[in-house]
Amino acid sequence: RILDSAGPTDWRAYTDLTTESTVVALLADGEPVAAASEGQIVAVVLDVTPFYAESGGQAADAGRLTGPDGTAEVIDVQRPIKGLVVHQVRVTGGQLTVGARLTAQVDARWRLGARQAHSGTHVLHAALRQVLGPTALQSGSYNRPGYLRLDFAWTGSLSPATRSEIEDVANQALRDDLPVTARIMPLARAREIGALALFGETYDEQVRVVEIGGAWSRELCGGTHVSRSSQIGVLALTGESSVGAGHRRVEAVVGLDGMRYLARERDLVTQLAAQLQSSREDLPARITALLDRARAAERRADQLARELAAQRARRLAADAVRVNGTRHVGVVAAGDDNPRQLAELIRAALPENEPGVVAVAAPADRVTRLVVATTAATPATLGAVHLVKTALDGRGGGTARLAQGGAPGRTPEEVLAIVGGAVRAG
Numbered sequence: 001r002i003l004d005s006a007g008p009t010d011w012r013a014y015t016d017l018t019t020e021s022t023v024v025a026l027l028a029d030g031e032p033v034a035a036a037s038e039g040q041i042v043a044v045v046l047d048v049t050p051f052y053a054e055s056g057g058q059a060a061d062a063g064r065l066t067g068p069d070g071t072a073e074v075i076d077v078q079r080p081i082k083g084l085v086v087h088q089v090r091v092t093g094g095q096l097t098v099g100a101r102l103t104a105q106v107d108a109r110w111r112l113g114a115r116q117a118h119s120g121t122h123v124l125h126a127a128l129r130q131v132l133g134p135t136a137l138q139s140g141s142y143n144r145p146g147y148l149r150l151d152f153a154w155t156g157s158l159s160p161a162t163r164s165e166i167e168d169v170a171n172q173a174l175r176d177d178l179p180v181t182a183r184i185m186p187l188a189r190a191r192e193i194g195a196l197a198l199f200g201e202t203y204d205e206q207v208r209v210v211e212i213g214g215a216w217s218r219e220l221c222g223g224t225h226v227s228r229s230s231q232i233g234v235l236a237l238t239g240e241s242s243v244g245a246g247h248r249r250v251e252a253v254v255g256l257d258g259m260r261y262l263a264r265e266r267d268l269v270t271q272l273a274a275q276l277q278s279s280r281e282d283l284p285a286r287i288t289a290l291l292d293r294a295r296a297a298e299r300r301a302d303q304l305a306r307e308l309a310a311q312r313a314r315r316l317a318a319d320a321v322r323v324n325g326t327r328h329v330g331v332v333a334a335g336d337d338n339p340r341q342l343a344e345l346i347r348a349a350l351p352e353n354e355p356g357v358v359a360v361a362a363p364a365d366r367v368t369r370l371v372v373a374t375t376a377a378t379p380a381t382l383g384a385v386h387l388v389k390t391a392l393d394g395r396g397g398g399t400a401r402l403a404q405g406g407a408p409g410r411t412p413e414e415v416l417a418i419v420g421g422a423v424r425a426g
């Protein structure tokens, strides 16, 4: 409707950062309004705008609208239908009215960052194809000031060496200060000269071809770009991951954000080297050596703990009382004991060819836990499961050699006394 009454927006994103514009329409919650006041978030249509609307993976421009009666911050810019640019704004002072004249101004720093990131995406795409071959074709992208990501057709991850090579080819292209140009031409001509198009995208008869260093990078693209590749500054890869079968994603930072990223990495290495009292070059070897030592110390600690437990079990077995020819040990386990492990260790220290009954009781969360282990020569009347069920009023389970269970209502000492009584009774 707005398009019918006011005609298409005069879109100057390729040439201007500032325009003198007239407010053609204001929409609050999708309904036309005559004015919007401070604090309101509204959609604004201008007759002419320098703002880039989000498209082709490039984020929308940020900036301000400044009129005689009020100011607004531009939060988002979209092109819901061809020819119509809609700004989403927050009124920051005074009011905006339909018909008002105002200055529409793109944040120049933001735009420079956006141009660096978008041109950086094209450079990275070309570098990927140079290193991996022409099948590494872009399937999606996103860029905003300082940051870019690019999805491309590829199976398997990229090795660190391949990533370094791609990064190096990209930065060499920045260093070569290649010219960046945009030309409008018929689609057929663009295809003829090998301009890369996004698969599945529909294009007009006349298309815009963006070139970096002529044929070095040639893509159909509606984005805003730097005028020479060196203006991107630096390109640092920050990540590489899978995004579904047959597609990988690379992420990178450019410009000042790229420099800051590399500086942070340097600071991190400096800090690690100081902490580990190592030179930067020796860091990997130093960390490997430390990990080896930590693992060896853990193994030694485990071994010592096992030896201590076995020693204690042997002492407890030596203190076994003899009842009618049966050796009997009854122990209340300590807090960090594993009762079953302790019972088995004590049994292992008793002679297998003589009757022997080991009972370990432990308090556990409102119940008393009992484990009974017996030697092979123990008579069936002193079977482990029988003794556990006797002491726990029918609870518990296991075999004649090893049984365990838990029951409320009795202390560990009381449970052990019942087992001891049963052993004496034979």
Ligand SMILES: [Zn+2]
Pocket (backbone or CB within 6 Å): 056, 118, 122, 219, 220, 221, 222, 223
């Ligand atoms: Zn592009």
